Amino acid sequence: MSRFSPARYWSVVKKEIIQVKRDRPSLAIALAMPLMMLFLFGYAVNTDVSDIKTAVWDQSPSAYSRELVSQLENTRVFQVVAHAGSYSEIEAMLDDGSASVALVIPPDYVRKRDRGEMAEVQMLIDGSDPNIARTASSNAQLIVQNNAITIQEERMQKQGLGPMEPAVELDTRVLFNPNMxxxxxxxxxxxxxxxxxxxxxxxxxxxxxxxxxxxxxxxxxxxxxxxxxxxxxxxxxxxxxxxxxxxxxxxxxxxxxxxxxxxxxxxxxxxxxxxxxxxxxxxxxxxxxxxxxxxxxxxxxxxxxxxxxxxxxxxxxxxxxxxxxxxxxxxxxxxxxxxxxxxxxxxxxxxxxxxxxxxxxxxxxxxxxxxxxxxxxxx
Incomplete structure (x- = not known):
């Protein structure tokens, strides 16, 4: 058996280099694909949900309602992209995907807030993507709870100690995929x-x-x-x-x-x-x-x-x-x-x-x- 020959080895290497040069598509894939995958995975693979497209139907325009919307946006989880004027407009936006979440503030929101009664707001969520739906639901609940605690503290400071009843309640309905x-x-x-x-x-x-x-x-x-x-x-x-x-x-x-x-x-x-x-x-x-x-x-x-x-x-x-x-x-x-x-x-x-x-x-x-x-x- 002949020994290992560096000359023969180098001849094979040169031949393979020539073959690779001729096979330009494979060469391009071999060089460009790792870089492309690195960038794609680096930017696209992100399980953190943010900037959920949100539509708002504010039937009680006031400082209170604007404060609630601002609290949603400040989390950077929600992004208000449209203002609706009816349930049909909200349904259309949820259907075509221009919005994934819709916040509905009722007409009696300010009146109930001023009277110290429970004010209820509604959030409609597109549940076709469970990850987005879960994130929207959980974050909205936290925001409303914090808002309710803040309101209760203000009332206690003005009127003294009183019963700790929730000031704002969120009625969440997940559409299309209710069980997420x-x-x-x-x-x-x-x-x-x-x-x-x-x-x-x-x-x-x-x-x-x-x-x-x-x-x-x-x-x-x-x-x-x-x-x-x-x-x-x-x-x-x-x-x-x-x-x-x-x-x-x-x-x-x-x-x-x-x-x-x-x-x-x-x-x-x-x-x-x-x-x-x-x-x-x-x-x-x-x-x-x-x-x-x-x-x-x-x-x-x-x-x-x-x-x-x-x-x-x-x-x-x-x-x-x-x-x-x-x-x-x-x-x-x-x-x-x-x-x-x-x-x-x-x-x-x-x-x-x-x-x-x-x-x-x-x-x-x-x-x-x-x-x-x-x-x-x-x-």
């Missing part, structure tokens, strides 16, 4: 995540397999146009993906007991749109990758950021604005809003049309870029 069960929140998100990963990886290999088998040249010399070829490759996977979606939907509702409160027809329609969008993303990946290994690497490089940025694991409201913008280019972000809106809130297209448009724009962008790249390779 995490599984009710997680199952719709898992359905979206599974469908994205399966369909994207399936189509990411489609064109790459043609390249590796040498049949791409045969397709290029045929009269088939790039758009026809790309859509033709997507179509079979739409049916496969739809079948998979039906399976996970059935399992999520029957086994885990998560009901669909909204329209099943709307859920199916928007799910097909999402499938087409993710399949197009897979086709785009296949136009970038040269081998199936590269396609797999690029697909997984997209999957992890989409989990973090879409709101699947962590509330997007706690992320910096730039990270939220990055989440806007991930189709899973829009589909999760649709799934949770239909599953938990039972809302219709009037509350989900923005998310639908987001997926349509992403689909048109991906199919256009994929066609341009495919034409460039043909030329």
């Amino acid at each position: 069960e995490s599984i009710v929140f997680n199952i719709p998100g898992l359905i979206g995540l599974i469908m994205q990963n399966v369909t994207m990886i399936l189509t990411a290999f489609s064109l790459v397999r043609e390249k590796e088998r040498g049949t791409m040249e045969q397709l290029i010399v045929t009269p088939i146009r790039p758009l026809e070829l790309l859509l033709g490759k997507i179509t079979p996977y739409v049916f496969i993906g739809f079948f998979s979606f039906c399976l996970v939907l059935l399992l999520g509702t029957a086994w885990f007991g998560v009901p669909v409160k909204g329209s099943a027809a709307l859920l199916v329609s928007l799910s097909v749109l999402f499938l087409v969008t993710t399949l197009t993303l897979g086709i785009f990946i296949s136009t970038v990758a040269r081998t199936q290994l590269q396609a797999m690497q690029i697909a997984f490089a997209f999957i992890l950021p989409s989990v973090l940025l879409s709101g699947f694991m962590f509330p997007r409201e706690t992320m910096p604005v730039v990270i939220q913008w990055l989440g806007g280019i991930v189709p899973l972000t829009y589909f999760l809003e649709i799934l949770r809106g239909i599953f938990l809130k039972g809302v219709g297209l009037e509350a989900l049309w923005k998310d639908m448009i987001g997926m349509v724009v992403f689909f048109l962008l991906m199919i256009s870029v994929a066609i341009l790249r495919f034409r460039k390779k043909i030329e």
